[in-house]
Amino acid sequence: MRPMNSGGWTIESADLRNASDEVFAALYVLEEAFQVEAKPDEPPTPFEAFRAQYRSMPSYRESRAWIAYEGGEPIATVTADFDRTGDNDHVIEAFATVLPAHRKRGLARTLLAPVVEAGETDGRTLFMGYSYSPVPSGAAFLQRLGAEEGLVERESELDLVGLDRALIDQWVAEGPKRAAAYELVVIEDDLPEEYLEAFAALYAVSNSAPRDALDIADTHRTPEQIREKDTKRHESGSERILCLARHRASGDLAGWTELGRHPSEPEKVQQFWTAVHPDHRGSALGKWLKATTIVRSFERWPEAKKIVTENAYSNDAMLGINNQLGFAETAAWSVWQMPLAEVRRFVAEAD
Numbered sequence: 001m002r003p004m005n006s007g008g009w010t011i012e013s014a015d016l017r018n019a020s021d022e023v024f025a026a027l028y029v030l031e032e033a034f035q036v037e038a039k040p041d042e043p044p045t046p047f048e049a050f051r052a053q054y055r056s057m058p059s060y061r062e063s064r065a066w067i068a069y070e071g072g073e074p075i076a077t078v079t080a081d082f083d084r085t086g087d088n089d090h091v092i093e094a095f096a097t098v099l100p101a102h103r104k105r106g107l108a109r110t111l112l113a114p115v116v117e118a119g120e121t122d123g124r125t126l127f128m129g130y131s132y133s134p135v136p137s138g139a140a141f142l143q144r145l146g147a148e149e150g151l152v153e154r155e156s157e158l159d160l161v162g163l164d165r166a167l168i169d170q171w172v173a174e175g176p177k178r179a180a181a182y183e184l185v186v187i188e189d190d191l192p193e194e195y196l197e198a199f200a201a202l203y204a205v206s207n208s209a210p211r212d213a214l215d216i217a218d219t220h221r222t223p224e225q226i227r228e229k230d231t232k233r234h235e236s237g238s239e240r241i242l243c244l245a246r247h248r249a250s251g252d253l254a255g256w257t258e259l260g261r262h263p264s265e266p267e268k269v270q271q272f273w274t275a276v277h278p279d280h281r282g283s284a285l286g287k288w289l290k291a292t293t294i295v296r297s298f299e300r301w302p303e304a305k306k307i308v309t310e311n312a313y314s315n316d317a318m319l320g321i322n323n324q325l326g327f328a329e330t331a332a333w334s335v336w337q338m339p340l341a342e343v344r345r346f347v348a349e350a351d
Contacts, residue, residue, distance in 0.1 A: 016054040026074040046264035056236030078111040092119035133332040147336035150214040156327035158307040175288030210314040254280035271309035
C-alpha cells in the first residue's frame with residue numbers, strides 16, 4: 001500500500017490480489033454503502049463473498065484500488081482492472097464509488113489521476129468505466145468526463161420461489177427430441193481433463209455476444225487458464241453447475257451454460273455464460289441447457305430464491321429465452337469508454 005496526500009484526503013493504493021484484511025474492510029464499507037443505495041431492499045453482499053472475488057482472481061486478471069480516507073474513515077475509491085491475457089491490453093477498466101455525503105467534492109476526479117498514471121505506465125490507451133442505473137451519479141460523472149456509452153446490459157432476476165416449473169420441465173423433456181443428435185453433460189466440480197482443450201476452443205463462441213460500440217477485441221481462454229479458474233474457484237469457496245452440450249457423432253462440444261453460487265449468499269445464484277456454437281444452432285440447445293441447469297440447481301441449492309444475470313439489450317436471442325423463463329428486468333449496467341489521453345486532460349483541468 002502506498003499513501004498519497006491530495007486535497008486534504010489521504011489516498012492509499014493497494015494490489016487487491018495481495019491486499020490486507022484492513023484494505024478489504026475499508027473497501028467493504030464503501031461497497032455496503034453502494035449496495036444500500038442501489039438495492040435498498042436487499043442485504044449487502046457478505047464480506048466473505050466480497051473479499052473472495054479478489055483473493056481468488058486468476059493470474060490473467062489484475063485489480064488495483066485507490067482509497068480516499070478522511071479522518072481515518074474511507075469515503076471513496078476507484079478500482080482498476082487489467083486483463084493480462086493479451087487480448088485487450090489497450091484497455092483499463094475502472095469503477096468509482098463515492099459516499100453520497102462526499103460527492104461533488106472532486107473525489108472521483110482526484111482518484112482518476114493515479115488510475116491514468118497506472119494505465120499509461122502499462123501502455124493502456126482506452127479507459128472503460130461502469131455505471132448502474134439505480135445510482136445515477138455514476139452515469140452523470142462519466143458524462144461530464146466525456147465518455148461514450150458503448151454498451152448497456154439488462155440486469156434480470158428469475159424468482160425461484162414463485163416460479164411455474166411447467167415451462168422448464170417442458171424444455172427439459174423436449175430437449176432430447178428437438179436435439180436428438182446431442183447429449184448434455186452436467187459437471188459440478190472441476191472440468192474433466194477430457195473436455196479441457198475442447199472447452200477452451202468452445203469459449204471463443206462467447207465472442208459472438210453483442211459488444212455494440214465497445215472498442216474491444218475477441219477474448220480467448222487457454223486450457224491452462226480454464227484449469228486455473230477451477231483452482232481459484234475452490235480457493236474462493238464458490239460452487240458451480242456447468243452443463244455442456246456434446247454432439248454424439250463427432251464428440252464436439254456444441255454449447256454450454258454455467259450457474260454459480262457462494263455459500264455466504266445461499267439465496268442468490270448467478271447465471272454466467274450461455275452460448276451455442278453457430279454450427280450447432282437451430283435445435284433449441286440453449287433452452288435445453290438452461291432448463292436442465294436450473295432444474296439441477298433446485299436439487300443442489302434448494303434454499304436459493306433467485307437467479308441473477310446480465311445480458312446486452314441488443315442480445316435478442318438470449319433475452320428471448322430469459323423472458324420466456326420469467327426473468328424480470330431489475331436494473332441496467334452501462335459500459336462507457338473514451339481515450340485514456342482524454343481522461344488525463346479531464347483530470348488536469350482540476351489543477
